[in-house]
Amino acid sequence: MTYPDKAPASVQGWFAAEKSADPAAGMRAVLAPDVVFDFGGRRTQGVDNVVMIVGLMMPAGWLGEVAWRVLPVTTDGKVTVRGVGPGGAPLPSPGGPMGAIDFTFTLDADGLISEIAPQPHHPEPEDLIQPLRPGDTAPDFVLPDVDGAEVSLRPDESRATVVVFTCNHCPFSLGWHDRVQQAARDYAARGVRFLHINPNDPAVNPKDGVEHSRKRVTEGEFAGPYLVDEGQAVARRWGARHTPEVFVLDGHGTVAYHGAPDADVADDSLNAGWLRAALEHVLAGTALDPADTEPVGCSIKWNR
Structure with missing residues (x-):
């Protein structure tokens, strides 16, 4: 050095x-x-x-x-x-x-x-847009899960949809993981669907390969599908830059919240409070403040 x-x-x-x-x-x-x-x-x-x-x-x-x-x-x-x-x-x-x-x-x-x-x-691809913000309509997608089955966004089939860009190695993704999964379990009966997307290039970090992702799913770590954005097209179209990065959609596919799960990855007691507050407002049909917080985490590992 x-x-x-x-x-x-x-x-x-x-x-x-x-x-x-x-x-x-x-x-x-x-x-x-x-x-x-x-x-x-x-x-x-x-x-x-x-x-x-x-x-x-x-x-x-x-x-x-x-x-x-x-x-x-x-x-x-x-x-x-x-x-x-x-x-x-x-x-x-x-x-x-x-x-x-x-x-x-x-x-x-x-x-x-x-x-x-x-x-x-971190170098970013030229076609990476600015992150989707509250009020934006989220682009639809179809992605394979870790077993190759295709999963589509379909926001109109749920009262709310949570899309979390995450990965297998980032300490911030891992630090918030259990809180996010508990929120997924708590809100499942209320018509909320969670989709987790790994956008990272496994050539940069092999831990983000499908085999490691499948192992985590098999071991019960995810309360919802874990999808593979192999070409990173979804991350680019949504403007995601971090793991984790959370988007909450209403039943029309409109972004209601974007940002971090809560204010501090090191404080388990916060319990994904920002994410939960966003869901409560979407389910009640009321406005959220703040609806946009700064994602905190590792940068997405782009394949350029």
Whole structure:
């Protein structure tokens, strides 16, 4: 790893911690007590919480031989560091390569890190649209499940339909998985249908292959069909970018909610609250606020 030697000492210490014998202790030494980790609009505060979420997102050692450089400073008190692979090669990540990753650090008066905001740069296909928003009509689809049987969207046959783009390896998909499945079981008797779609290219991560998906279904992990978007056409037409990413449709196929299952993957007590609230409003025929939240998770692994 090439360290950002022109960065402030606390920023250098944060990167050095990743290669140390005790990464958590190294990070704690350079973080302010009220530090905030801001990723995809989700803000985690406090040293212990930040160390936990960083460990979840970025396991020790995954960065490998990254070359870091400090970008020109445009805002007082902020330092942005960009990492790229050797010779411009794609960066490794816990589930697939990405073009680059930026970390913007805000420092307090003592030089400690008071905020960290990572921004990964995953290449996206040119025909990827903006995500469907509340009020949009969802495009229909027919996809095979893990056994090859064709499954279609058919929103008019249910009181509500939940489409979840997910996968087999992303820690956010796995972290929210049980909450989403329990919601599927709880709402099945009320006429709600859940469809799970794996859009990831298994050439990027073999865990997203059909065999692994079939094993999870066989073991009873899914309360609804698990579909394979092999050509990624559905993800592109829906504008999905993350795993997980949730879309709730009413009986006319209109998007009523888009975003994350709830506010915090690390808090099981939230119980997919945003998803459940969306379903309650669709079933009651009332408007939802908020109807659009920021999905938080791994980026979809595109086959380009």
